[in-house]
Amino acid sequence: MDSLKRRILKDGLVIDKNILKVDSFLNHQVDLNLMYEIGTYFKNYFKEAKPTKIFTVESSGIAPASMTALQMGLPMVILKKETSKILSDNIYQTVIHSFTKSIDYNLTLSKKYITAKDRILIIDDFLAKGEAASGAIRLIESAGAEVSGIGIVIEKSFQPGRKLLESKGYRVYSLARISSLEQGCIKFCSDKNPSAK
Amino acid sequence: MDSLKRRILKDGLVIDKNILKVDSFLNHQVDLNLMYEIGTYFKNYFKEAKPTKIFTVESSGIAPASMTALQMGLPMVILKKETSKILSDNIYQTVIHSFTKSIDYNLTLSKKYITAKDRILIIDDFLAKGEAASGAIRLIESAGAEVSGIGIVIEKSFQPGRKLLESKGYRVYSLARISSLEQGCIKFCSDKNPSAK
Numbered sequence: 217m218d219s220l221k222r223r224i225l226k227d228g229l230v231i232d233k234n235i236l237k238v239d240s241f242l243n244h245q246v247d248l249n250l251m252y253e254i255g256t257y258f259k260n261y262f263k264e265a266k267p268t269k270i271f272t273v274e275s276s277g278i279a280p281a282s283m284t285a286l287q288m289g290l291p292m293v294i295l296k297k298e299t300s301k302i303l304s305d306n307i308y309q310t311v312i313h314s315f316t317k318s319i320d321y322n323l324t325l326s327k328k329y330i331t332a333k334d335r336i337l338i339i340d341d342f343l344a345k346g347e348a349a350s351g352a353i354r355l356i357e358s359a360g361a362e363v364s365g366i367g368i369v370i371e372k373s374f375q376p377g378r379k380l381l382e383s384k385g386y387r388v389y390s391l392a393r394i395s396s397l398e399q400g401c402i403k404f405c406s407d408k409n410p411s412a413k
Numbered sequence: 414m415d416s417l418k419r420r421i422l423k424d425g426l427v428i429d430k431n432i433l434k435v436d437s438f439l440n441h442q443v444d445l446n447l448m449y450e451i452g453t454y455f456k457n458y459f460k461e462a463k464p465t466k467i468f469t470v471e472s473s474g475i476a477p478a479s480m481t482a483l484q485m486g487l488p489m490v491i492l493k494k495e496t497s498k499i500l501s502d503n504i505y506q507t508v509i510h511s512f513t514k515s516i517d518y519n520l521t522l523s524k525k526y527i528t529a530k531d532r533i534l535i536i537d538d539f540l541a542k543g544e545a546a547s548g549a550i551r552l553i554e555s556a557g558a559e560v561s562g563i564g565i566v567i568e569k570s571f572q573p574g575r576k577l578l579e580s581k582g583y584r585v586y587s588l589a590r591i592s593s594l595e596q597g598c599i600k601f602c603s604d605k606n607p608s609a610k
Contacts, residue, residue, distance in 0.1 A: 275472035
């Protein structure tokens with residue numbers, strides 16, 4: 217997605233070789249026209265997979281997932297990051313680790329909002345080691361539902377998330393794939409070679 | 414907003430006389446068509462106030478604020494709830510208390526995303542005691558910017574939030590104003606008497 221890549225080059229801040237900050241248009245201040253365009257890309261790519269719901273992880277995935285759900289006419293479910301375990305028969309929970317915040321969360325889903333017939337499209341802002349996506353997958357599969365795809369706004373292709381998800385057979389589609397943040401430079405994977413690392 | 418009130422009556426769960434759960438369309442699963450309609454209402458009401466940015470508090474306000482920002486063509490800023498204080502000259506912080514979770518947060522805003530010339534429209538999902546809105550106002554006014562209005566999806570009018578905000582001169586517009594949750598029943602304030610409690 218060229219407009220996204222241009223925006224990353226214009227406004228992204230390389231903090232170190234592992235961290236890209238996009239606080240000015242995605243994670244703190246949010247550009248809704250860009251989010252809408254992102255939603256159009258996800259819709260076009262995933263419509264054939266016929267998802268029944270869109271799942272995202274609070275809170276930076278909510279804006280792009282909202283715009284995708286709006287355009288696909290689907291409900292969105294926000295997986296909550298609870299800091300403590302909730303004892304209840306009515307929810308699914310799984311522990312995920314946030315490397316950014318060095319903290320474990322109990323990713324939480326009410327059983328009311330998923331059935332074994334659901335086909336879930338996961339949308340998230342970043343893919344790095346795949347912690348959040350893997351947690352979402354565990355919750356979805358606990359319910360006997362199917363993962364119909366994973367849509368990512370920015371993928372750090374030099375981290376193992378995509379490889380991990382693809383090795384388990386999941387379909388990952390990322391709108392911007394960053395191959396390196398070395399020496400303060402942002403390098404993208406070529407679109408013409410989508411499996412390039 | 415009649416469609417919202419009908420939805421609250423159909424799907425809202427009265428937990429006790431202070432707590433209404435709307436997890437099926439606003440706080441956990443989200444109905445984006447309804448959020449878009451909510452955005453249209455906020456746009457129509459606040460367009461004359463000519464806001465320059467929309468602020469919301471993570472994370473349940475993000476979906477309705479996104480749809481408002483999209484339709485008004487404005488950037489949205491998500492105020493972050495940090496659990497620890499961040500020592501930095503680049504941010505504004507203020508403590509707010511979550512009565513739902515019985516926890517204090519450091520509501521956080523990067524100085525980069527506000528200037529003294531900004532006119533900020535605050536959008537949030539609920540108004541109860543006014544903690545989150547008051548915190549947002551403190552951050553906005555720390556920057557010398559102006560609060561151009563406060564748009565709320567669901568107001569619990571039997572709690573003191575509106576009175577507190579109006580007493581300080583802020584303009585509050587709520588799409589559904591609940592006057593009571595006593596005895597498991599949801600009672601709305603009349604639209605014809607907008608100052609009714």
